[in-house]
Amino acid sequence: MSIDVGSLISGDEAVALAALDGGVALGTGYPGTPSTEILETFNDLGGKAQWAPNEKVALEVAVGVAFAEARALVTMKHVGLNVAADVLFTIAYSGIDGALVIVSADDPGASSSQNEQDNRRYAVAAAVPMFEPADSQEAYDLTLAALELSHRWQIPVLLRMTTRVCHSKSILKKRQPARPAPTPSFRRDIPARVMVPAHARPAHRRLRHKLAEIAQWNDTCGLNAVIPGEKSLGIIASGVAWLHAREAAPAASFLKIAITYPLPMQLIRRFAAGVQHCLVIEEGDPYLAEAISAAGIPVGSKSENFRFGELNVTRVRRIVAGDDSLEPPPLKSKPPELCPACPYRGPFAVLRKLDCIVSGDIGCYTLGALPPLEAMDLQLCMGASLGVGLGLRHVLPEEQARRVVSVIGDSTFMHSGLTGLAEMVYNPPPTGHVLIILDNGTTAMTGRQEHPATGRRLDHSPATRLRIEDIARALGVPHVDVIDAAGHTDEFEQLLRRRLAGNELAVIIARKPCILAAGNIRSYERGSAT
Amino acid sequence: MPTEITNVIVVGLGGQGVIKASDILADAACRAGHDVKKAEIHGMSQRGGSVLSDVRFGPLVLSPMVPFGEADYLVVLAPGQIDNSRPLLRQGGVLIEPACLSANLAGGRAMNIALLGSLGYHLELPREAWQAALRANLPEKWIAMNQTAFDAAWEATGG
Numbered sequence: 001m002s003i004d005v006g007s008l009i010s011g012d013e014a015v016a017l018a019a020l021d022g023g024v025a026l027g028t029g030y031p032g033t034p035s036t037e038i039l040e041t042f043n044d045l046g047g048k049a050q051w052a053p054n055e056k057v058a059l060e061v062a063v064g065v066a067f068a069e070a071r072a073l074v075t076m077k078h079v080g081l082n083v084a085a086d087v088l089f090t091i092a093y094s095g096i097d098g099a100l101v102i103v104s105a106d107d108p109g110a111s112s113s114q115n116e117q118d119n120r121r122y123a124v125a126a127a128v129p130m131f132e133p134a135d136s137q138e139a140y141d142l143t144l145a146a147l148e149l150s151h152r153w154q155i156p157v158l159l160r161m162t163t164r165v166c167h168s169k170s171i172l173k174k175r176q177p178a179r180p181a182p183t184p185s186f187r188r189d190i191p192a193r194v195m196v197p198a199h200a201r202p203a204h205r206r207l208r209h210k211l212a213e214i215a216q217w218n219d220t221c222g223l224n225a226v227i228p229g230e231k232s233l234g235i236i237a238s239g240v241a242w243l244h245a246r247e248a249a250p251a252a253s254f255l256k257i258a259i260t261y262p263l264p265m266q267l268i269r270r271f272a273a274g275v276q277h278c279l280v281i282e283e284g285d286p287y288l289a290e291a292i293s294a295a296g297i298p299v300g301s302k303s304e305n306f307r308f309g310e311l312n313v314t315r316v317r318r319i320v321a322g323d324d325s326l327e328p329p330p331l332k333s334k335p336p337e338l339c340p341a342c343p344y345r346g347p348f349a350v351l352r353k354l355d356c357i358v359s360g361d362i363g364c365y366t367l368g369a370l371p372p373l374e375a376m377d378l379q380l381c382m383g384a385s386l387g388v389g390l391g392l393r394h395v396l397p398e399e400q401a402r403r404v405v406s407v408i409g410d411s412t413f414m415h416s417g418l419t420g421l422a423e424m425v426y427n428p429p430p431t432g433h434v435l436i437i438l439d440n441g442t443t444a445m446t447g448r449q450e451h452p453a454t455g456r457r458l459d460h461s462p463a464t465r466l467r468i469e470d471i472a473r474a475l476g477v478p479h480v481d482v483i484d485a486a487g488h489t490d491e492f493e494q495l496l497r498r499r500l501a502g503n504e505l506a507v508i509i510a511r512k513p514c515i516l517a518a519g520n521i522r523s524y525e526r527g528s529a530t
Numbered sequence: 531m532p533t534e535i536t537n538v539i540v541v542g543l544g545g546q547g548v549i550k551a552s553d554i555l556a557d558a559a560c561r562a563g564h565d566v567k568k569a570e571i572h573g574m575s576q577r578g579g580s581v582l583s584d585v586r587f588g589p590l591v592l593s594p595m596v597p598f599g600e601a602d603y604l605v606v607l608a609p610g611q612i613d614n615s616r617p618l619l620r621q622g623g624v625l626i627e628p629a630c631l632s633a634n635l636a637g638g639r640a641m642n643i644a645l646l647g648s649l650g651y652h653l654e655l656p657r658e659a660w661q662a663a664l665r666a667n668l669p670e671k672w673i674a675m676n677q678t679a680f681d682a683a684w685e686a687t688g689g
Contacts, residue, residue, distance in 0.1 A: 163571065
């Protein structure tokens with residue numbers, strides 16, 4: 001695969017191309033809409049890309065790459081950064097030797113996520129610089145700029161994208177000459193790399209010093225843009241909201257901010273002073289408006305209604321006009337559902353029939369909660385099916401406790417189910433517990449990516465396969481069954497009844513390939529990857 | 531301020547070829563020398579749910595999304611989605627739906643491409659740009675069949 005100047009590419013593809021041109025030695029992450037295509041494209045372009053079991057591990061691997069003076073890219077959806085946050089907050093202190101860019105693909109409007117959290121807050125909380133591209137060209141340019149900044153200040157950088165930046169396509173107009181990848185090497189620096197308290201305290205001061213320098217640099221770096229217009233209205237915006245705003249208020253003056261942490265406050269102050277009314281247009285939380293107001297610069301902001309959902313030109317016109325009247329309801333649309341031949345349908349029908357209390361998880365099978373199946377009662381975040389199910393079992397009256405089942409997919413189990421299973425063995429409820437692992441042999445919801453239990457790498461080449469049943473047995477679960485629940489629904493029902501009646505721990509692996517992935521899986525297994 | 535932006539929205543259900551059709555349209559507009567932006571939501575929509583893709587082209591396109599009620603053309607692949615999505619179309623905009631096609635095209639595997647042919651008749655994009663976009667975005671073995679459907683729908687719309 002190659003991408004030429006003049007072609008129409010997505011923001012995700014642009015980040016991958018910039019990683020290639022920017023000398024990234026390793027790209028890692030966990031699949032998550034809308035970030036997934038970045039690493040897949042990086043691999044297709046010839047970069048070294050791999051899926052990690054989860055985002056925390058991915059970021060740790062990338063930190064190792066960057067400690068070795070090489071350049072690393074880590075990709076994840078917004079909620080993935082919650083998983084990786086433990087690494088993020090302290091790597092900001094340590095700093096790195098090479099370069100480290102972390103892509104957070106946010107989902108305002110929660111089009112395919114469990115929440116619409118605004119990860120710009122993470123840049124502030126963890127004290128890492130943040131770049132926000134608006135379209136594919138900017139995704140390319142700012143990924144390269146982020147790699148350069150990360151290298152120059154030896155600090156991790158957050159590249160914050162949103163669904164409309166990741167998945168929209170626009171034309172790549174220019175490309176920079178590829179930068180040779182640096183030769184990796186290890187440099188010992190124990191006080192900077194081992195965050196015991198005596199080292200962490202001065203590291204925190206070093207971090208704040210770096211940020212002060214970067215803030216000053218940001219005022220004049222040339223990546224933020226002032227577009228002169230009428231003096232009566234000045235709009236400050238970033239990301240895709242900037243494009244909506246320019247279309248909605250074409251006559252206004254604009255300050256377009258590319259690096260939104262630490263903010264170019266002198267630039268903002270000058271811009272605001274030069275217009276009669278200054279308005280911030282931003283998607284999600286009022287992050288910019290709060291920060292700018294806190295600096296003593298008077299700016300207007302959107303009303304609370306516009307914190308919810310994506311912005312678009314129509315909504316920005318309302319914000320500019322101060323129109324807070326009721327917005328028209330969204331278009332009626334047909335909700336997604338499990339594929340008609342999905343191997344998960346059988347198990348869900350049985351769970352419904354037995355009136356189980358189902359503690360569910362994140363993946364295609366979450367659709368089992370929707371009509372007509374309505375066979376999932378709880379869902380929260382990756383891996384929560386286990387802990388939440390166990391909590392219910394611990395306190396519910398026996399008749400109800402006995403009906404509690406945790407349901408998780410294969411990829412989600414590898415991501416966050418292992419520690420939950422350890423908890424199940426360590427603190428078993430009096431009635432025992434039943435975990436059903438729906439193993440369709442792929443990370444189906446995000447577009448059928450590989451994971452450690454498929455036995456294939458990101459590029460579908462063979463890898464050591466982690467066997468879920470062996471893991472469960474090794475952890476000490478007394479009853480571990482593997483069954484084709486789609487083809488043998490009655491047997492599955494009998495087995496589940498038996499396990500629910502006992503007081504012991506049980507794992508049932510309902511294994512059958514995803515109907516959409518089955519053909520590809522067969523061809524990978526024949527060694528003729530397509 | 532950019533003027534003369536053409537706004538097209540393609541609507542259908544997951545698996546119908548909405549994304550493929552909008553990719554070809556965007557590619558054809560790009561080959562014709564326009565600035566182009568294209569936006570859609572993937573993800574959950576793959577599972578048989580509604581899929582909606584915006585394509586905008588002209589001298590300079592800013593937002594990747596067509597403002598509500600400002601689509602010049604609304605291409606609907608699933609008849610059941612017509613009523614839901616009609617508010618997206620501006621007054622005087624053109625609705626292109628399977629009922630516009632002959633029965634064999636509307637029921638055929640290349641229905642999404644046939645609708646593009648019908649759209650193509652209305653848009654001022656050179657025929658060569660469409661042909662190149664079809665070739666670039668379809669597997670070799672399906673090109674001839676799709677090209678035939680595209681041409682037939684174009685001619686029928688013009689006739």
